[in-house]
Amino acid sequence: MTGDRVRFSFDGRPMDAPRGMTIGGALLAGGVRSWRLTRSGGRPRGVFCGIGACFDCLVDVGGDHAVRACLIPLRDGDEVRTCASPGRRE
Amino acid sequence: MSTPSRSESDIAVVGAGPAGLAAALAAAGFGCTVTLIDSGPAIGGQIYRQNLLGADRGAGAPGAGAVPPRLRRAARHRRIRHLAATSVWHAEQEPDGWFRLRLAGPDRPEPEPDGEAGGTGTALGGQAGGAGPAVLRARAVVLATGAAELVLPFPGWDLPGVTTAGAAQALLKSQGVTVGQRVLVSGSGPLLFPVAAGLAEAGVRVVAVLEATAARVGARHAVRFAAYPGKLREAAGYAATLVRHRVPVRAGHAVVACRGAGRVERATIARLDRDWRPVPGSRREEAVDAVHVSFGFSPALDLARLLGCADAQHPIRPTAAVRCDADLATSVAGVFAAGEVTGVGGAQAAELKGYLAGASAARYLGRLHPVAYTARTRTLRSRLGPARRFAALLDDAYPLRPGWLDWPEPDTIACRCEETRWAEIGRAVAAGAADVRSVKGLTRCGMGYCQGRICGPIVQYAVAAAAGRPLGEVGDLHSRPVLTPVPLDVIAGEG
Numbered sequence: 001m002t003g004d005r006v007r008f009s010f011d012g013r014p015m016d017a018p019r020g021m022t023i024g025g026a027l028l029a030g031g032v033r034s035w036r037l038t039r040s041g042g043r044p045r046g047v048f049c050g051i052g053a054c055f056d057c058l059v060d061v062g063g064d065h066a067v068r069a070c071l072i073p074l075r076d077g078d079e080v081r082t083c084a085s086p087g088r089r090e
Numbered sequence: 091m092s093t094p095s096r097s098e099s100d101i102a103v104v105g106a107g108p109a110g111l112a113a114a115l116a117a118a119g120f121g122c123t124v125t126l127i128d129s130g131p132a133i134g135g136q137i138y139r140q141n142l143l144g145a146d147r148g149a150g151a152p153g154a155g156a157v158p159p160r161l162r163r164a165a166r167h168r169r170i171r172h173l174a175a176t177s178v179w180h181a182e183q184e185p186d187g188w189f190r191l192r193l194a195g196p197d198r199p200e201p202e203p204d205g206e207a208g209g210t211g212t213a214l215g216g217q218a219g220g221a222g223p224a225v226l227r228a229r230a231v232v233l234a235t236g237a238a239e240l241v242l243p244f245p246g247w248d249l250p251g252v253t254t255a256g257a258a259q260a261l262l263k264s265q266g267v268t269v270g271q272r273v274l275v276s277g278s279g280p281l282l283f284p285v286a287a288g289l290a291e292a293g294v295r296v297v298a299v300l301e302a303t304a305a306r307v308g309a310r311h312a313v314r315f316a317a318y319p320g321k322l323r324e325a326a327g328y329a330a331t332l333v334r335h336r337v338p339v340r341a342g343h344a345v346v347a348c349r350g351a352g353r354v355e356r357a358t359i360a361r362l363d364r365d366w367r368p369v370p371g372s373r374r375e376e377a378v379d380a381v382h383v384s385f386g387f388s389p390a391l392d393l394a395r396l397l398g399c400a401d402a403q404h405p406i407r408p409t410a411a412v413r414c415d416a417d418l419a420t421s422v423a424g425v426f427a428a429g430e431v432t433g434v435g436g437a438q439a440a441e442l443k444g445y446l447a448g449a450s451a452a453r454y455l456g457r458l459h460p461v462a463y464t465a466r467t468r469t470l471r472s473r474l475g476p477a478r479r480f481a482a483l484l485d486d487a488y489p490l491r492p493g494w495l496d497w498p499e500p501d502t503i504a505c506r507c508e509e510t511r512w513a514e515i516g517r518a519v520a521a522g523a524a525d526v527r528s529v530k531g532l533t534r535c536g537m538g539y540c541q542g543r544i545c546g547p548i549v550q551y552a553v554a555a556a557a558g559r560p561l562g563e564v565g566d567l568h569s570r571p572v573l574t575p576v577p578l579d580v581i582a583g584e585g
Contacts, residue, residue: 018265020143025265033269033353034250041509044352046250047269048506048544050257051136052129053238053390055539056506067197070257071175073131073142 008078010035023080024050024057024069035059035069036083058083097223099123099171101451102191103232104178104393107135108437109429110234111161112444113451117232118169120452125226126164126172127193133157133165133172135236136256137437139263156263161441173222181231181396189397189424191226230424230451233394233412234444237387237430238543240409241277244497246348247383248506255285255384268294270380274357276300276345277384279488283328285382290335297376298338300359302366302385303488305341311487318480345381346373346497357381366493386488387434388547394431398422403562407490408547408554409434410566416471418447419454426451434484439477446470495555504552505545507538515549519556526550526565535567542567 005016010032017026024047027035034044036058048056050070057069060081099122103114106128114124126133132140138157164170173193180192239254246252253269255277261267272295275286286299315322332339340359346368347358357378360368388409391401400421401410411433418426428447429440449467452458458466498504500513510533518532526549529535535549536542542549546567554564 018143021265021267022142025142025261025267028261028269029265029267038509043248043509044250045248045506047253047257047261049239049254050260051238053540053543054506058539061198064198070260071129071196072198 006074006076006078008074008076008080010080011082017074021074022070023059023061023067023072023074023078026074027059027069027080035080042084097125097225098188098227099125100228100455100457101125101230101232101448102127102189102226102228103234103448104128104191105135105234105236105429105431106130106133106164106172106174107137107234107236107429107440108161109236109431109440109444109447110135110232111157111164112441113232113234113426113428113448114164114170115161115167116445116448117452117457118164118167118448120449120457122169122452122455122457124167124170125228126170127176127178127191127226128172128174129177131175133162133174136260137440139260141266142264143266176222178393181393183397183422183424184227187424188227188229189231191228191231193222193224193226195222230426230454231397232444232447232451233397233399233420233425233427233431234429234440234447235390235393235431237389237434239281240385240388240407240547241383241544242385242494242497243502243504243512243548244346244348244494245499245502246350246354248503249348249350249354250352251350251354251380252348253380253382255281255382258380258382259285259288262288262292266292268292268380269382270354270378271295272297272378273380273382274298274300274345274359274376274378275382276302276343276359277386278302278344278490279384279386280325280484281384281386283325283332285384286337287328287331287335289382290331290337296332296335296337297378298340298343298359299332300343300345301339301341302344302362302491302494303341304362304364307364307489308341308487311483314483315487317476318483321480344497345383348381354378354381362491362493364491366491367496368493385490387430388543389431389434390543391431392541392543394420394425394427397425399425399427404433404485406485406561408551408561408566417450417453418443419450424454426454433481435477435481436484439474439481442470442474442477446474490551492551492555495552504548505533505535505538505542507540507545508534508536510535510545515552516556519553523553524557524559524564526553526567529553530567 034046036045058066059069134157175196346360348354361372394412400413402413412427426447428443453463498512502512514533518529523529
């Protein structure tokens with residue numbers, strides 16, 4: 001990984017973003033607008049409040065299910081996946 | 091997960107925006123030990139948002155330049171410990187009078203640094219996420235939890251690409267990211283101008299700024315605004331930026347619907363009458379790829395309510411604020427409050443209240459003699475008068491009008507988490523639910539992840555209007571004890 005860019009994948013597609021971004025910021029910067037499907041309607045969602053209050057931007061990353069993309073810093077090699085039917089598995 | 095560590099300090103300050111930073115500095119200045127807790131990665135809160143990409147690293151820590159130096163001192167004060175990326179998910183008062191706050195690190199903790207078991211200080215003086223204590227005991231609490239944005243629903247407001255105005259600003263300021271390239275900024279209140287100006291400066295085509303309040307309402311309060319030349323200069327600066335980028339500002343208009351396949355592609359703009367009802371025949375469509383919406387702010391009361399602090403319903407907005415006396419003491423002895431959680435008034439008022447709340451907490455703990463307290467806070471309290479009047483002026487200049495109730499259609503989402511439809515709220519009221527709790531029980535609205543933070547004010551306003559009762563009499567969506575979703579092992583690890 002170069003110093004200034006972070007490589008990651010979204011639903012298997014390789015992407016990269018400037019270092020320091022949140023997962024939500026990196027996805028938006030890469031042209032991705034939505035990364036969650038709602039539980040009952042299966043409707044797409046992405047960033048709404050941007051400050052961790054609304055939980056609309058939940059995303060799966062690595063072994064973590066339904067984390068807030070607007071808050072979580074992106075790390076090298078992150079496997080980011082669309083979050084369907086969020087309900088935390090522990 | 092490792093054994094939860096415990097920790098004590100004189101005062102827990104929750105929130106590291108201007109109010110929390112000022113409270114921490116004041117209390118620490120009078121000899122109190124302070125733990126400053128904030129869910130963000132760095133101090134500053136929403137208003138002094140830090141650039142995460144290190145664009146201004148030359149100034150020291152990444153983005154530290156956003157926080158005024160007088161407040162930045164909080165990050166390195168020897169009696170202040172800052173826990174970054176940390177949420178309070180539960181709080182209670184123990185029999186010995188101490189407050190016990192249960193803390194959770196970030197959704198995804200940072201990996202342990204090699205060969206170092208303890209927490210490492212971040213560049214801004216905070217403890218690395220996940221390394222802080224799981225339980226904090228404090229003799230006093232200062233609530234500086236700020237506010238969330240108020241958004242009113244319309245068809246398609248749940249489409250990706252529709253965000254709060256604050257989200258657009260946060261993404262731009264912290265990461266240089268824009269949601270769309272051809273956008274509308276819509277709603278009501280003083281946030282619309284700076285957000286639109288920032289986007290325009292960043293190269294986004296802002297098709298228009300739509301302020302629902304009619305121009306004549308603002309003009310009626312022009313004389314009162316004249317008493318705040320600093321605020322006027324700031325607003326004039328944003329207005330000049332909008333003119334330079336040829337961004338039209340339309341008073342008495344709003345986005346009343348959005349459409350698109352999987353994301354917003356078209357927005358419907360309507361002219362509004364004085365009550366915010368769309369004027370028949372005035373609808374027109376614009377092709378956009380993002381819409382940024384804000385109708386002001388709603389104090390973040392979750393923690394205050396958990397601690398049993400009484401609140402005060404706003405007379406005309408579906409929001410409430412923590413009830414405080416002149417010394418910013420809440421109804422619970424030992425709990426103080428400052429900033430937007432005490433009523434939305436802007437960063438300057440928040441900072442002043444922060445110093446006062448910090449001093450007040452120090453007096454409560456016996457670190458500041460009552461006579462000295464009175465002397466040392468006299469100037470602060472005199473400066474708070476104009477700040478309070480400015481908050482009242484904003485309320486008058488940007489009144490929320492009931493015509494927005496006509497914007498949603500029956501199948502419009504009311505609660506984004508539980509996907510409750512607008513018609514279901516109406517049916518619940520028609521079936522006899524005359525308060526918000528009953529509507530929640532019948533429809534599940536407010537029961538999802540966000541705990542009613544987004545739909546709470548909407549439902550409160552709708553129920554009050556439908557039932558013909560004052561806002562204060564229909565209740566609201568109170569938070570349940572677990573304020574933020576936490577992994578079960580965090581809860582299980584708690585004795």
